[in-house]
Amino acid sequence: MKVGLTGGIGCGKSTVARMFQDAGWRTLESDQIVADILSGDAAVHAALRERWGDKIFSDDGQVNRRAIAEKVFQDEEELSWLEQLLHPLVRKFWQESVQADPQSDWLVEIPLMFEKRLETAFDLVVCVASPPDVVETRMVARGYTGEEIERRRQRQMPLDEKIRLADHVITNAGNLEFLENQTKRLIGQIQGA
Numbered sequence: 001m002k003v004g005l006t007g008g009i010g011c012g013k014s015t016v017a018r019m020f021q022d023a024g025w026r027t028l029e030s031d032q033i034v035a036d037i038l039s040g041d042a043a044v045h046a047a048l049r050e051r052w053g054d055k056i057f058s059d060d061g062q063v064n065r066r067a068i069a070e071k072v073f074q075d076e077e078e079l080s081w082l083e084q085l086l087h088p089l090v091r092k093f094w095q096e097s098v099q100a101d102p103q104s105d106w107l108v109e110i111p112l113m114f115e116k117r118l119e120t121a122f123d124l125v126v127c128v129a130s131p132p133d134v135v136e137t138r139m140v141a142r143g144y145t146g147e148e149i150e151r152r153r154q155r156q157m158p159l160d161e162k163i164r165l166a167d168h169v170i171t172n173a174g175n176l177e178f179l180e181n182q183t184k185r186l187i188g189q190i191q192g193a
């Protein structure tokens, strides 16, 4: 079984992915694949340096993600350039990983699943949804400002539409136990199907 996981910013995608992992599923998260590429891919570093110069790197040579976020989430053209650089690498990574172990149950988290029309690569798609005020509280606790959250949201399909397009919806509006109960029930339902 290949399940795609999506949802709005800060809605709890990574938390749900961990719950699938605890239930024995193989899981991959696009944001983590991006982070690995940004920290270790020399060709990507060269492309970033050529486009934006040294100022998006810190003194130890690491990419400054916050500086990149400042650039791309305020400028559609720059975001589109970055996506064209990274998305083919991300897609290749998860596609090859899944192909290498087709017998396992896989959960692949892709925030931009519907925006990039990737849903057909999966047997079914699960969307995690949380109300905006709950998201804001959780993301501010993680160091994002309200403005940063809103700018990213504006670059995504509205959550209502993602909910409409998904096969299953997990509502993450309560505590972790509420989330875990729903996720476990869904896993049982998927595995029993």
Ligand SMILES: CC(C)(COP(=O)(O)OP(=O)(O)OC[C@H]1O[C@@H](n2cnc3c(N)ncnc32)[C@H](O)[C@@H]1O)[C@@H](O)C(=O)NCCC(=O)NCCS
Binding pocket: 008, 009, 010, 030, 031, 034, 065, 066, 068, 069, 072, 079, 082, 083, 086, 087, 090, 110, 111, 112, 152, 153, 155, 156
């Ligand atoms: C700009 C970057 C460096 C900011 O890093 P940061 O650590 O602040 O955020 P992180 O990568 O963990 O993403 C957090 C959330 O931001 C949102 N987000 C990230 N990229 C995008 C995007 N291209 N469009 C809309 N929302 C996005 C998603 O909801 C995501 O879950 C990074 O997000 C990035 O490189 N984005 C471009 C690649 C991309 O599209 N990634 C999305 C999954 S493939």
Ligand SMILES: Nc1ncnc2c1ncn2[C@@H]1O[C@H](COP(=O)(O)OP(=O)(O)OP(=O)(O)O)[C@@H](O)[C@H]1O
Binding pocket: 007, 008, 009, 010, 011, 012, 013, 014, 015, 016, 031, 138, 139, 142, 172, 173, 174, 175, 176, 177, 179
């Ligand atoms: N039900 C919950 N109760 C309390 N905290 C939660 C709950 N669900 C998620 N969180 C916390 O909210 C934050 C966002 O959750 P998580 O990272 O899983 O979301 P995400 O959708 O993967 O976010 P992003 O869009 O940044 O990738 C995290 O700090 C997480 O620990």
